[in-house]
Amino acid sequence: MASHIVNFFSTDAEGSDLLRAGMLIGHAFFLLFNVINVSYLALVQWYALRQLNKSTLLQLALAGCFLQQFSCIASVARWNEGDPHSAHFGMPSAIFGILSHAPCDMAYLFLWFHRTEQQTLIKIGCAFFALLNAVLVTVTYTKWDYSGSSFKYLIMYGLTSTLWHIVAVWRFRGEHNDGKVRISESTASSSSISRILLLAIFMDFFALCLEAKAPPAFGNGAPGLHYSSTILVMVFASGMDSDHVTHVIGKCT
Numbered sequence: 457m458a459s460h461i462v463n464f465f466s467t468d469a470e471g472s473d474l475l476r477a478g479m480l481i482g483h484a485f486f487l488l489f490n491v492i493n494v495s496y497l498a499l500v501q502w503y504a505l506r507q508l509n510k511s512t513l514l515q516l517a518l519a520g521c522f523l524q525q526f527s528c529i530a531s532v533a534r535w536n537e538g539d540p541h542s543a544h545f546g547m548p549s550a551i552f553g554i555l556s557h558a559p560c561d562m563a564y565l566f567l568w569f570h571r572t573e574q575q576t577l578i579k580i581g582c583a584f585f586a587l588l589n590a591v592l593v594t595v596t597y598t599k600w601d602y603s604g605s606s607f608k609y610l611i612m613y614g615l616t617s618t619l620w621h622i623v624a625v626w627r628f629r630g631e632h633n634d635g636k637v638r639i640s641e642s643t644a645s646s647s648s649i650s651r652i653l654l655l656a657i658f659m660d661f662f663a664l665c666l667e668a669k670a671p672p673a674f675g676n677g678a679p680g681l682h683y684s685s686t687i688l689v690m691v692f693a694s695g696m697d698s699d700h701v702t703h704v705i706g707k708c709t
Contacts, residue, residue, distance in 0.1 A: 475672060480535040482676025487528035489680025493521040493687050501691070511694040513566055519559035521683050527552035531676075541602045550596050553610045557617045558589040560686050564624040567693055570637060588613075615664075618682055622660050625689055629653040640695035649692055659685040 497518045502508035508515065527549050534545035565581040592609045600606045629650060631637045639649050659681045666678035 476535055476538055478672035479676055481673045483528055483531035485677025486680045490521045490525045490683055493683055513563050513690040513694045516559040516563035517686050517690045520556045523552055524556035543600055547600050550607050550610045551593050554589055554592045554613055558585050561585045561617055563690055564621050567624050567628040618660050622657055625653055625657050637696055639692055652692055656685040656689045
């Protein structure tokens with residue numbers, strides 16, 4: 457009977473070598489997504505286009521992808537060791553995973569409250585996400601155990617965060633289609649931008665489906681799509697061009 461080193465479709469019980477390999481590969485895929493995301497922002501948006509330093513949205517997206525890399529590295533290490541719930545690598549994986557959501561969640565606030573008179577609401581929202589992250593990190597640290605249940609805070613927050621992103625982009629797309637938000641057409645037409653925003657929503661939904669139903673090798677790599685979706689949205693949303701748009705966003709033209 458043939459033996460396997462890696463089975464991408466393995467759903468074996470925890471403790472099996474095939475599941476361990478699938479989980480490791482899945483987190484490696486997740487890491488690859490964010491290595492590409494960070495490289496794109498650093499090499500294209502900062503070095504080539506000189507836009508990163510002008511856009512708060514891109515800076516927040518970069519912070520989220522950068523922090524998530526450490527979570528992925530810790531996850532690859534914990535599954536490689538065969539001790540996925542240890543405090544040594546398990547806790548950093550969960551904590552960096554939680555922290556990586558905060559900058560991205562803050563970025564979507566700028567899409568929801570984009571008018572100049574709404575800047576106070578953006579600050580309140582950012583304070584809320586910062587406080588939420590502090591609470592979740594503290595609870596994860598103080599209640600850590602070796603059964604894997606301590607990852608529930610990251611999992612619940614990740615789901616809620618993704619739903620927030622979907623709702624924010626859907627509303628932003630509606631305002632864009634209604635002409636309430638104008639985005640620079642130097643890189644894409646208005647209709648193309650509308651389709652791009654819809655694509656970002658689809659990417660988030662597709663990733664959620666993979667996380668819920670796909671084998672570990674795919675399900676654990678799928679969250680990388682959430683971060684790529686954020687990059688896609690923020691690159692174009694940074695081009696908001698309106699007399700009433702909040703000035704702290706920056707403009708990419």
